[in-house]
Amino acid sequence: MFVDRAKITIVSGKGGNGAVSFRREPFVPEGGPDGGDGGKGGDVIIQADSGLRTLMDFKYKKKYTAENGQDGMRKKRFGKAGQDLIIRVPQGTVVIDQETGLIMKDLTEPGESFVAAKGGKGGKGNVHYKNSVRQAPNFAETGDPGRERVILLELKMIADVGLVGFPNVGKSSLLAAATHTSPKIGNYHFTTLTPNLGVVKFPQTSFVMADVAGIIEGAHEGLGLGLEFLKHIERTKVLIHVVDVSGSEGRDPLEDFEKIMKELEEYGHGIMKKPMLVAANKIDLLGGEDSEEYLKFKDAVEKQGYPVYPLSAPIHYGLKELMQAALNKVNEVNANPPEIDDREYFDFEKDDHDPDYRVVKVYKDGNVYVAEGKQLSKIFNSTNFNDFGSLRYLYKYVENSGAIRKMKEMGLEEGDTIRIEDYEFEYEEEFQE
Known part of the structure; x- marks a missing residue:
């Protein structure tokens, strides 16, 4: 699992x-x-x-x-x-x-x-x-x-290239063909229930490619596998948007492209700033690159600034060209790293130095004056109540913290009760050895 x-x-x-x-x-x-x-x-x-x-x-x-x-x-x-x-x-x-x-x-x-x-x-x-x-x-x-x-x-997976697109458009087949991995592939939606990784090897280098689970409309709101896997795209350097250009699922390829782009944009997290290549998969079912349907799709997508690569993953048609283009984009990103991370991080320094640690707060609970504080609690728990010196050390801390002065401003008088944690004692003006 x-x-x-x-x-x-x-x-x-x-x-x-x-x-x-x-x-x-x-x-x-x-x-x-x-x-x-x-x-x-x-x-x-x-x-x-x-x-x-x-x-x-x-x-x-x-x-x-x-x-x-x-x-x-x-x-x-x-x-x-x-x-x-x-x-x-x-x-x-x-x-x-x-x-x-x-x-x-x-x-x-x-x-x-x-x-x-x-x-x-x-x-x-x-x-x-x-x-x-x-x-x-x-x-x-x-x-x-x-x-x-x-x-x-x-x-979140760490991969150089992420494959995105509707279910059953051929992402798993592309990963298998390019990396010689064996992801489970079947002719039904949501074949990929877990992200798959593979290594695309070149003579002198390589990169990691990830097949991200199919995205549907409303994925950015958690529909389908939605947010379960959208977050895995965040770390990738380059995206390959795989589209079934043959329309074998009964959908329009250009509409598929636009819907996925909308989901990526709605999800945010900087995904739309990543370089993207478009793989027009199942080109063989259209009869090749000269088909009217492919040329119409290619023209519309490239007008938006995304290069289109014809592909038929099972027979490796166009595979070499697509992987080389992906490698070139990965190298470009590596040579020009993205902007500094602008996410908000936990402040460990503030967490280690609690400004309220030595603060003693006072209030009245009926006729009892209550003193509370983190360091006060620690000193209280260190007190030996059978030892006068230990009790005096506790009292002096309360006095030096300004708590007694605050209580007097609230009406504290000799003989009144002060409570710290579960211990109560009478206030005396002259508490000395």
Whole structure:
């Protein structure tokens, strides 16, 4: 089964907690702190693998989690970092962040990779909290949580030349004749249910050609196989528009040409900017290139700026000339690469430096004053509520953040209740050791 779309959840490893421990030495208060830092959580890395052809593996497994960092240890020993998780996907996979809809990475090169979710930072051990006043800190920092996000994987074929056109016009036959591949071919619509690739070889070079599933009217809106395969055309450098010039399906060749062109234009994504050759296939059924029907079709299409090549794929008539023209166009594109990618990408730098991380927000819930914040939550979870020094460290952070001042502006008075997470305490004007 050819699977070219998948949605998975990735979770990076949690950072290890800092350790609370004390040296066993005489004349040192509480033995002196020597708790080590926690290890960093493992990253989730997405890597392109040229040996994969489909996203089938992600059809059944939906969640991928990296290893957590190890907690810190006594004697200032650091916890071991969590092992990174490498998720391998086919070359040509676009990774999209579902929440923002932005592209995280377009993996077009074999072995190309990126960090899709960074592991949490390890927490500091209690050795870091010793000062002239606090000689024996009985608390340490918890590790940062891992990052969880839902990502969309979308596989787009990487081919130099793409074959487009109505179903049953001979695209598969052309691919078979030009590349010596053996795609399934039959006399019915939608023979090609999955894209096929083949290599067109020349004495000194070659190019990859793809047979894209047949397009029908309304394909850009998802009708037929529609969007399932239109996206595979996006990466191609050159298009060959295959038309059944004999009208063997009972359709008018010129109308077929115009309808497919309209679908490509409606789909957008820069497809109409690609060089296009038109293959007038099944020319033998018309009696050759001198037939009135062919000349009428050729004249109308070439007036629109597209060169027309007569073709009969099964008997290789006109095949060499068409493939040479395609190679010339591929070489032209390679010599003059398209404009810079103008797609909108995910901002990893902004994601790594959350401007709201240290912000403490305050509001009233009935008669209770509530304080919330990402860093506040981390400090709260690191607090030893049986230790006065640890409680004071939490309180001082709340005070220094400006939260107490904001609460006073809202009417906070001594004896009122302040809540952080699920912990409530009474506010005292003089909270000191």
